[in-house]
Amino acid sequence: MDRDDLLKVRALYDAQMRRDARPDSALARVERVGSVVRQTVPGLLGWNGVLWSELDEGNADAEIAAQIAHFGQHARTGQPAGFEWKLYDYDRPADLADRLRAAGFVPEPPETLLVARTDALAGLPVEPPEGITLRVVADEAGVDLLMEAHARAFGVERPRIREQVLTLLRERPETIEAVVAMAGDTPVSAARMEMVPGSSFAGLWGGGTAPEWRGRGIYRLLVAHRARLAARRGIPYLQVDASADSRPILERLGFQVLGTTVPYVWQV
Template sequence: MDHDELLALLDARMRRGAGPETPAARVEHVSGVVRQSGPESVWNGVLWSDLDAGTADDVIAEQVRHYTALGQDFEWTLYTHDRPADLAARLVAAGFTPEEPETLMVAEPAGVVRRAEGAGAPGIELREVTDEAGVAQVVAVHEQAFGTDGTRLGRRILAQLAERPDTFKVHLAVAHEDGREIPVSAARMELHPGTGFAGLWGGGTLAGWRGRGIYRALVAHRARIAVELGYEYLRVDASDQSRPILERLGFAVLATMTPFQYDPARAQR
């Protein structure tokens, strides 16, 4: 499958055809967008849009009203091939704040496993997280690795583990050093039955433990699970730091995506 076909497949199955994250969320197809809404324990935002210069501003305003009425901040995830071409500028004009762009990358999991064969992270144990104590460790790693508050992430992980235990996996990388166990990295995988896609998220590693193959080991571990479960593709929204590692594992670039955040409280100031 070539680049354009694969991008169209991902758009159709993972964006336009997205299902709700948990039973507490709802996915709606309204006014040229696909959006997910729900309590703070789920991701709120616009997954896909099909707009033109004549409709974009009204549709943007409608989403702002919708999420503001719910009392939720939300994200509009903009991909390079989304239209109209000036949609980014329109979002900024409407009060959205862009975050750092990420690279949408896709690979076949079996190929990732082959490329990662023989590679490892000595002294590192990979554990599946299933309980509240483990989630607390994941949040602590996230906060140290990314320098951001992980409170909301923790609530989302707990909700997904409780409501989607068969399709949501969380893994913690633990170092054994001087008789101590040190959580040093964490990553998640969302399985989307019927789509062929599994999404890889997280992978933040503590600064002092980078460059030791831990992120690569977490990617390979999740790829093996995807192969065992019959998934065709892995999808990652890669940072500049993870992109070179993923390219060496066989991931191909499909697009660039930029999260645009809307905070009603900030917009009203």
């Protein structure tokens, strides 16, 4: 895709996945309040945060304060008080990152927003490397394997993701595809794809591989597997928030940059 094509895709992404975002679970509530679109989830494990904003120099600080006040209510009701402002490098005003830091937000490592057409990835090989089989995640036992693979790959436990995947499998199975790469009985890599009904984008998440199994094509295999699933569903684009480690691999596979996103986190 050339620059004009990418700008059109970015505008479509902003419209469908940010401004008109849908809740990521049955308990979540997405609402537009003023110039901000946010998601609020009760309980300990949901994702709370700002998905999209349309701000300027005149209203940015007031809107930031309003979101802090809203999510701060959770602290007074026994819920988590932290939330994330998902900032993109093309969001306005230009100094929004500085304003967030001044309000007490802490930036996490940046990620690159990448996109690829599913038909452009149709030719990627889908044969597992020697010693690897793929297991589709369809139940709690499969989710436990997925989480074990993530722990091996990233070195951390992620209970929020476990709860999210279980909830989607139980309540909205048509919106998720998850798979684990197994070396015998050991899960060594895992990934998932999340889809919004009617959207042009399928999001690729996870994709981590245990250190001793890296460099053997498992990551590429999981991308190819999900690309074919998306193509069968008629979804034209794949989207990834890529880490610095995964970005070069994805770009070699044909993904292109739409922008950079930084999670700005606020805690009491």
